[in-house]
Amino acid sequence: MATSSKPAFTPSSGMLCLNGCGKASNRAHTCPVCLKEGVSGAQFCSPSCFRDNYKTHKAKYHKPSVAVSTAIYNYPEGTKDAFADKFPDFRYTGTLRSVMPIVPVPKRHVPESIEYPDYGREANGQSFKEIAYNRKFNKCEVLTPKKIEAMRVVCKLGREVLDIAAAAIRPGITTLELDAIVHEECMKRNSYPSPLNYSKFPRSVCTSVNEIICHGIPDARPLEDGDIINLDVSLYHGGFHSDLNATYPVGNNVSTEKLLLIKTSRKCLDEAIRACKPGMEYGKLGAIIERVAAEQGFTTNRTYVGHGVNELFHSNAPQVSHYANNRDAGRMRPGQTFTIEPMICIGQEKPFHWPDNWAAATVDGKASAQFEETLLVTETGIEVLTAAPGWKLPEPDA
Numbered sequence: 001m002a003t004s005s006k007p008a009f010t011p012s013s014g015m016l017c018l019n020g021c022g023k024a025s026n027r028a029h030t031c032p033v034c035l036k037e038g039v040s041g042a043q044f045c046s047p048s049c050f051r052d053n054y055k056t057h058k059a060k061y062h063k064p065s066v067a068v069s070t071a072i073y074n075y076p077e078g079t080k081d082a083f084a085d086k087f088p089d090f091r092y093t094g095t096l097r098s099v100m101p102i103v104p105v106p107k108r109h110v111p112e113s114i115e116y117p118d119y120g121r122e123a124n125g126q127s128f129k130e131i132a133y134n135r136k137f138n139k140c141e142v143l144t145p146k147k148i149e150a151m152r153v154v155c156k157l158g159r160e161v162l163d164i165a166a167a168a169i170r171p172g173i174t175t176l177e178l179d180a181i182v183h184e185e186c187m188k189r190n191s192y193p194s195p196l197n198y199s200k201f202p203r204s205v206c207t208s209v210n211e212i213i214c215h216g217i218p219d220a221r222p223l224e225d226g227d228i229i230n231l232d233v234s235l236y237h238g239g240f241h242s243d244l245n246a247t248y249p250v251g252n253n254v255s256t257e258k259l260l261l262i263k264t265s266r267k268c269l270d271e272a273i274r275a276c277k278p279g280m281e282y283g284k285l286g287a288i289i290e291r292v293a294a295e296q297g298f299t300t301n302r303t304y305v306g307h308g309v310n311e312l313f314h315s316n317a318p319q320v321s322h323y324a325n326n327r328d329a330g331r332m333r334p335g336q337t338f339t340i341e342p343m344i345c346i347g348q349e350k351p352f353h354w355p356d357n358w359a360a361a362t363v364d365g366k367a368s369a370q371f372e373e374t375l376l377v378t379e380t381g382i383e384v385l386t387a388a389p390g391w392k393l394p395e396p397d398a
Helices: 011-015 032-037 047-052 054-061 128-136 145-167 175-188 256-275 282-295
Strands: 026-030 079-081 099-101 206-209 212-214 228-237 240-249 304-308 315-320 337-340 343-345 351-353 360-362 368-370 373-377 382-384
Touching (some): 026 032, 026 047, 047 054, 128 315, 145 228, 145 240, 175 206, 175 228, 212 228, 212 343, 212 368, 228 256, 228 368, 240 256, 256 282, 256 337, 256 343, 282 337, 315 337
Antiparallel strands (some): 079 099, 206 212, 206 228, 212 360, 228 240, 304 315, 304 337, 337 373, 343 368
16 A cells, blocks of 8 residues: 655745755746746745756646546446445546446455454554654664564555455456455454555555556445556564555457556566665665556656555655656665555656545556565565565576
8 A cells, every 4th residue: 555745835835946955945936837836935035046857846736637437337236436426516527437236245354362453443544653653763673583574474464465355356346346355354363554544544445446546435336448557565473564466357358458558567666676785775666667668658657656565554764766867765674574566657647636646547447557566675685574485586688
């Protein structure tokens, strides 16, 4: 499950030039587009500073143009458009629809005998442990041998659950049914499904289909032959979280372009893993990922990032961006555990959020694919804690 690294303005950001040159800003040199869109703080020190950095500024802060889909979807009996009642003017960017049962599916139950994370029973789904840690620390925790062994256990369980759920993917199955499988398999392993109630996420797994970049909420839409789907599975067991995901083709009629997208997304992750070792700068992984994606004409999402994971579901340190020239801080040290999870897009990489405040679709409605592993930095390199049985890093290209 990714975290967001969206650029944000604060009340003090207007005091200095937004370009970061260190000079005082001037209200007379406010970006006119940002002014029109109601974005505050977009002020530069001079016309030349604004002009010279406009391309970067536009890509980072301007709202992208959003495609409007005119596709017609025939909702199965007993279902409806999830947004039709409260958001009648909402327009999807692609052919995917949020298909919800007319009779709501209750929140899935976790027995009291299973250990809950701190947010599991919170009405607002907040993890106060995460909030406190991320305010106090800006370095990735180095785990003790005992904690590392606990991470190995929960990551192995996470891989088991992902593989079982993935085996059920087929045309006609709904993502709510996949959610039920994930939930039940977590219960069998005496594990809490980490997404459930995290910041009020309503289900036990994220299911991102076609143009959904990440954080899709399971629903009643039957998967169709030709879809692609990402399953993002996270478990909490023994006081620790695992986090992994993969993208799969649905049926036998997936387009060549989508299949290449899936292959490239996995390669982006593998090449980033290959570079991991003690002393490696986290910030350098993004350039590797973006190069691999760009070689196939694809883009890499810049909003969501990999993250530290251990006793906390999401730690802000390290932050792992999936694009070049990012500002991620820190170097890898033995004992650190974190995720890399590049989201690769056929077209535009910017997200357009559905009204559920979770599903992030591509603004042009084109497909996106993602792979994620939880990693441990060792004394000599890297250990992929969530690796599939028998998995080995592919040989590098000649």
